[in-house]
Amino acid sequence: MNEEADETALLGPVDGKFSFKKRKDGSVDKSMVVCKLCNKEFAYHRSTSSLKYHLNAKHVGVSVDVRLTPSTSTHTQPTLHQMTGFRTRVTKSTSEKITNGLAHWIALDCRPLGVVEDKGLQNVLQIASSDPTYELSCRKTVTKRVQQLYDNEKEDKLNLLEKADCVSLTGDHWTSVSNSNYFGVTAHFIDVKWRLHSFALTIQKRTTRHFAENVAGDFESVAEAWEITQKITTIGTDSARTMIAAMRQLTFQHMPCVAHVLQRTITVCLADSGFTATLARCRKIVGHFKHSPSNTEELHKEQTQLEQDQEPLIQDVSTRWNSTLFMISRLLKNQEAVKVTLAKQKHKLTMLTTAEWDRLQRLETLLKPCRYVTELLGGETYVSCSVVLPALRHLTHTMEVSDDDPAYVVRFKGDFIKDLSQRQDTLNHGWPRVATALGPRFKDLKCLPRGERGGVWTSIEALLRIEPNRATPEPTEEPARKRSLLLFNSDSESEDEEGPNGALARYRAEPTISETDCPLQWWSTHEGAHPQLSVLARKYLGTPATSVPCERLFSLAGNIVQKKRAALSSENVNKLVCLSVWLKEKYNK
Template structure:
């Protein structure tokens, strides 16, 4: 019983086990020691061999905990676009102290250094991913901050592991020089070289600004103009050409402005919605440059016309109310514009394949407009529908002839030929796809084959006189074989049934890459191309949060690092 009594009293028994009346075993190193009813030998052993280990372990555990908290702090700064000075705020320091009194917050300079370390590490990881990509597509746009600093942003899109569509921010660089095509092209070329993608770019997507278009031409790359911008111009121009709807929009802007600027009107509007048992919603004001904001403004007014009318009836004002006839016109126009709004949202998505949807979506837009035009409606709405159809034909039908759009549509197993609204254009696209496929097959043949064959006795018979003719015959035969192989692969693929519209085309190509090896390479290149330059606009939306009044002294390089990390978080 004596050992048991001492075991309860002496702390050293936490590290030893009694294995017999005369022996103990160290729980740290498993060494066995003699035991004679006292713990002296056990204490000497523990102090000599293990006491420092515990201190090191405790120190290591503390260091690990600090590292975890430091990383969480950096992540918060990046995700929530918080200023570095937050570590100096009294309230934040008190909050952290309550959570973990042992954690010492880093200084503002140390926190900034930690962000830079994370940026370098994540950039190297991202570079490694991009190096594995067979092809990439880029989007680009420019932005001016609240400090009037100009920035050029480029995002990169490619198919990564497990057929996942990946999007990476390559850079948001300060651009103090003149915004000429040559200067922009030079910056883009430098950035592509830095990331090692100069020879991998399938397509560059930008808005329709002349300097951006000329810049891509300078780089000698495939190019297409952002479809979201094109749709915006089509609808915006149509809205501006309709005088009746323009008058209704002017009324709507005044009405919305009244409820947003008057505290009394705002409170009355809220009370009316609550009294009617409706969820409280605010009216939306349009933004002059975005047609979808006009759509949302008018749609919200239609949804809330009853509480709007009731609120106005109880207020003193000189705001003209939209009449019931005008609401009918708005509803007719909303019915025509609703598919355009859906198309804009779908074509602006980053997570899904989008370039291949452009031609099929435009086909669906035209068919939807034609169907709506057969229904009775206000003359102003029907007039707008006719203008929309005309604008579509003028601006968008040429997309069927663009190699990027047509090839992406064919290579999307959801659409193929069915996606086109012109059979002639579909046939031209098939020929273009076969030619692309044939080029890849020819390039796969080792370049040494023709020279070796041309110098062999089998081909030239050792005759120097017939050498050139024999080589030409060999090259023609190789070209013909490549064309035949390409035709067979393309026709076999096109003859297969289309997959469902909600299925993932990249997963299809992952399964079929051994059956259609050449088309797989083309699919990976063309299906990664985004339909719009919206990814860059999203970067700049976040940039407005980063370069705020509270953080207006951030250096451009720091802005770039924060935006890069925010994109991958």
Template structure:
């Protein structure tokens, strides 16, 4: 008989609870099954034995109570220390990666689930302090792994942007991008750092340098990709890094500006009123859903365009065109000031959809961080220019819109880092024929690459300053004049790379470089530097989306260092998908 569950030498046992626990305030007689209140005094229990079970009390307890321990009984034993510690660590990981509040460790429902799953009904969740400590330990461990990985690469590209939380606090987010030894493109969050100062150019530059110094990569950073805000552009002039303006921002800004005061203004205003009529009224939305079902369409909500949300105008136009009949029938049920676009205006919307679709494709293409994007910018823009060619079937208003969009994009494209993009395009085996450039510009790209190769070619060892015998001066002179051979080697290296055939557009350029690095070692060093650069600052946009899930209304008062740890851990501990695609 277990002493922990019995008293008076096993003649009374504590009452068992349905969940497997025991109630130590109730004692049950093993002879007559009577239940007694127990408050640490056995006087009443002894009186019961003397009065009712005198003969039985002198004999040992019934043998039926001396059963062998069952598997269920074993399962209910308390968890050992190592298992409890492992559970605490996994809880800290769960809180970090799933954006859960730390207060969840005080949730009774979670505690009961773990008790049932483990069979230990005495298990207690770790407190907030323990969970926070575990998270800090996890952060330091994962940070050391990321720092070691970054230390092993020769060049790192950064993206950066500022974000304001619900608590009206400003944070700087920075991500790092590089190739590992197997040509796998890696991306890591470096920091989400709280900032107090105004975002002036010199302050912004100091913030980025501080992050680079904290990670010991200030001599490895090749580029910094940001949006085209004036303070970012001015800050880039004070930094020793190449600046890469976000290509997607440039394209979306050109679309937004061209749509203003365009021939599509009137019909877009009508669409916004129609969408708002159903967005702001649940009964109207319910009637629209009924009409969607009647027309065999899915019950999809309409999309409202937002000036700062990329491609939202295209999504609004699509939703209106797709639900043309349901919208028309629903609006006819009531007398409202909201009117559907006319057939001529619906035709305008269809033409606008056809124009904006290539822009959406390019935005999504350039916004990836799991594949090479900087080398795709110029071919993508070349495709867009071809798609925007005015045809004979285009009405005058559409031709005017296309020309205005391309003119605005031309002006913005000149502000980007064209030299970097040209070299990146040449280093991509899919586009190294440079068909996206004018023939006059192609020779200049290869001259630039030749100059870059001279800069990274192995330098001649320094000669000792001590005096040498006269017979060695001739050899020294020949050593100093060996630059012609070196130039020949660089020219041969470049010619060998240019002689390689271009690969299919669907092929992976990183796999090609992984297989050909030995044959083109100097070119591969350039490729690692130029192809790792993201063409957009979308990685930071995704980072701020994650930050928004963490810094919720109930967690708006999170300490800045905890925000940084939670965001970084959520990125570092999340399962990593293959990036050589």
């Protein structure tokens, strides 16, 4: 006790935050203390309770160890708020919002559920909330919130699909790092407000073999689960034999992926063309730098001296679209840096000759339109089916032989056009042709030979006679006025009176719009003038030209099913992948 009294006399009460008052004669009055922070005087009788209350009330943030016992305190028991030394605490509603936001973040950005156990994240939230007592919700709670979020978002998607008249699907298979097989499906349609929707339906683990009947059954089970069996128009897949055989067993139209067809043509032509030896040397040069960090560092130094960006060379991969173009483009861009670096090193590489560098330049020119067409057809935020024929026509036009082409270029172009035309025979030509005609950008059908254009309009006329007008939305007053203005000089007052021929004639008389304009916006303003054709337009324009949406779905799944998360259950994989796609769709609107 004497030692504690001596220490208190030396430091002052409450860890030295108070000092004893000095009398005028210089002696110490141990019955009075003075706060060192505000110089307020207090009576002191060996009890520090009132002093600690003063610090908590007037000097927020000062650490005070409050320990009250019935024998040493005559005051009421302090609240938890006073004990922490902070005036603000995270309320229950705010804590709920933080937990929901945490679940939203995990789903949107594909974060692992284990982040709720990170001390660093808890420290950040404590600082942000000014509450050092805040604790993150446990993994079980956050898992429930993710499930609730998935259920709510799925309900929204079901409501959208319920209102849709026609739905197109794309599907494919994917193998994860744990060697598990997953089957993914995406849905695409245009709603009554002429907005294009494209989102994931499911990515399910499959243990059966890829037989045609199994694949067909997978598509049917997904359609039944989402209650869209009667609404499906087309199913887009790659051109694998199993997929083609599976589509024969289904009643839906098959849309082979145009991008896959194009890339197969490029692969075959590169293997059989005069660029084979040159590309083989390019791969060895790129590998020389890719497999040696010191070689790459020397290349970066030369790039800096030439005032170029320090960028690595790119190695092409046979299964990665346009990777050969990326390889030769990067190599040509850094041609001088590569030459100088290799000249200073000891190696057994065979350097490219001037003629071979020229060949690479010509090959880059040949492959650039292919990349443009692939990216154009693989879009999800715009109508892609209506640009299939114009894009392929543009590509064929660029591959026409000119007089100044060397022999190896003539050979490549000839093989390309021949192989592509043979592969196009396997495509579903009827659907893209109708979609092109119903798109106001290319409805003149100049991408088709003159003799084939009439057949497209004849098929649309037949569709108008078959398709009921049940899907036409009730016209509002404003579209009705627009339609009356458009029909001011018409001999017929209604489309029903003039019949399919008159409806097509009025639509074909409409001027085409620019290639940069949105066809959906055009139909949004002209739907009242062409009600029956608008039903067909919504059906045919909503079909994607490729199965790229599924490929993107698998790329996202690869960010979730990693080596450290390879044991995720199939249900959690499906939940996290779909949620991420759905939430990102909301942010992109």
